[in-house]
Amino acid sequence: MNRWDSAPLIRFFGGRKLLYILGILLIIGLNILVYTQVDFIFHPLVIFVETVALPIILSVVVYYLLRPIINLMESWKVKRIWAILITLLMVVGLITLLIVLIIPFLEKQFVSLAEELPSYLRDLVNSLDRWLRDSFLGSYYSNLFQDVDGLLNQLPDLGNYATQTVEGITTFITTVTNVIVALVTLPFILFYLLKDGHKLPEKIISFFPPRVRSEVTSIFKGIDHQLSAYIQGQIIVSFCIGVMMYIGFLIIGLDYALLLAAIASVTSVVPYLGPMIAITPALIIAIVTSPFMVLKLAFVWTVVQLLEGKFISPQIMGKSLHIHPVTIIFVLLTAGHLFGVIGIILAIPGYAIIKVFVTHLFYWFQRRYNRFAEEENQYQLPEK
Template sequence: MEKWESTPLIRFFGGKNLLYILGVILFIGLNLFIYSQVSFIFKPIVAFFETIALSVIFTVVVYYLLRPIIGLLEGFRIKRVWGILITLALVSGLITLLIFLIIPFLERQFLSLIEELPEYLMELAYSIDQWIRNSIFANYYNDLFEDLGGTLDQVSDNLSTYVGNTLEGVTSFITTLTNVVIALVTLPFILFYLLKDGEKFPNMLLRIFPPKVRPELLNVFKGIDHQLSAYIQGQIIVSFCIGAMMYVGFLIIGLDYALLLAAIASVTSVVPYLGPMIAITPALIIAIVTSPFMLVKLAIVWTVVQLLEGKFISPQIMGKRLHIHPVTIIFVLLTAGHLFGILGIIVAIPGYAIIKVVVVYMFLWFKRRFNKFAAPDNKYSETE
């Protein structure tokens, strides 16, 4: 037994602790198997976490946005509790102003755009139809779609018929959104205690683990905190800058629904790479239908905004803190969206950053164990 434990491989994996680790893995696997057989028992718990998931995400986002302000007020010798109360009062005032002044205007623009969207789409379809009929592909096109004009008229009639139902669906959506906003009234109370005792949470969590591993876990918590803080604060500032620049640009070129389209661009820019593609779609349809020159002006505005955001704003605000390759981001977004929908797309990048921190620290831990136990017996050393 002692000879078995003295081999480099066994010592690398923990010696006697290897049996304990294997037992824990077996125990976890057994629990997962049992859970798969009686998962219906845990449906209320799953439903509970699904219900509070959005609130928790929103609370964490606001926490990281307000934490620097609380720290700044503490620098002016204002007690933390009073700093939290002052900050929450100012934020509540801004949110109230937003709800009563800006959101109703956006709602009116959104309803108006929904009403006119069928007309925009039909005009776009007719424009494409006429362009193809006068192009070199006209013969092939006419053979395939001899009666496209009549078909488009039928589609237009059907769209007009269903506009009322669409408006009812939009109204229902707005009502649901209003209920969510009302439910979030409880957010300040949760946020207050998170801002007050959030710094103590890592130390409280560390008490669960053995003292020997607490320093390593504290570094992991600090790394996660840094990644979340950098991403959330940077992304919100970048999104606001994009929305402001798009609004000014749309006003300059005279594009309809400037504020609504800029708000869509600001919100969707939270999703890297895919967000701008989603944001440009409604603006592109409106510009094409308005005039070819409007399409050129929209392309200029979009190009200028993307250049400013990519070359100046994002590098200065977010820098290279996440160190995630663009291709990796795209795959992460697509996978998270397929598995968890819109919520998955929102939390995909920060979630990946957290997992990356944990994996990096685990890799460093294994490297130290390898250097301690396996390196002296390595037959392929660098000197050979």
């Protein structure tokens, strides 16, 4: 045997091919070092990726949402092209209905909440101040904060902050409007993705050597399953949370019920962190309204979270992702620090895709090692 094939660890990583692999990794590292010094050359490529990333991501999300409907219509003997057109027309009608009926109402509630937020904060500070002064900590509190009235007199400045916030939101909406021009390509990408998307993996697999095509096919199937389960399940779970929150807020008589329910529905896309973000504005409004409203809000929130955690999510999403909660928290924190809000939204599906690659790669190495271990045992002399 060659000296590079004698060590099990080296044979596990490819035997004589190990040197070639290390050389390739070294060349890749040198290329990365060179490219970082001339990154201005690739600036147009970065702009191109930033431009097409959003419509492609949205197209993939909508693709996984509409694919079951199109497959169902195909099972009813409807041609795929007609099934796609009918489904897209239904989606356009639904979006138009939302824009005409719901969006204006949400906009009014949002503007009203932004205008009344300073008064809510002032009432909240006053309530906390009275409670602390009347509590057993009153003497300590008075010594620490002798000029609370002066602090409260500064709160009208919150109106300026609120105005600046509204102006910032207006600027953000303007930016989003400009981005929408780029998203005009979304329907076209989505149409061809629905039409020929199922053929794309086969085209990609055909570029690989025949002996590894089964492994690549397995990877594609795993990625498809993970994305499909996460996207479809998360959208349904978010919708259910929004409906339950809206019904609960209406029952207890909480102000801005539809807006707060919509916030809870959108933020529920982010596991664990989303509910904490969503409850903050609702909790402020409940505290200012009355202590009894806080208890009613806590009851509604607890019931919804129990229903979502014990019944809805297990039935809809199941255990398809197989990701530990602690892992999810660290992934969200890291992705948020690196990529901001977009990173938080895409963290879990991105981690699921990487997990599929790593799992199959480890399985491939493990199978390769077992094969070499069996060959190594053949060279051992039998015991006397």
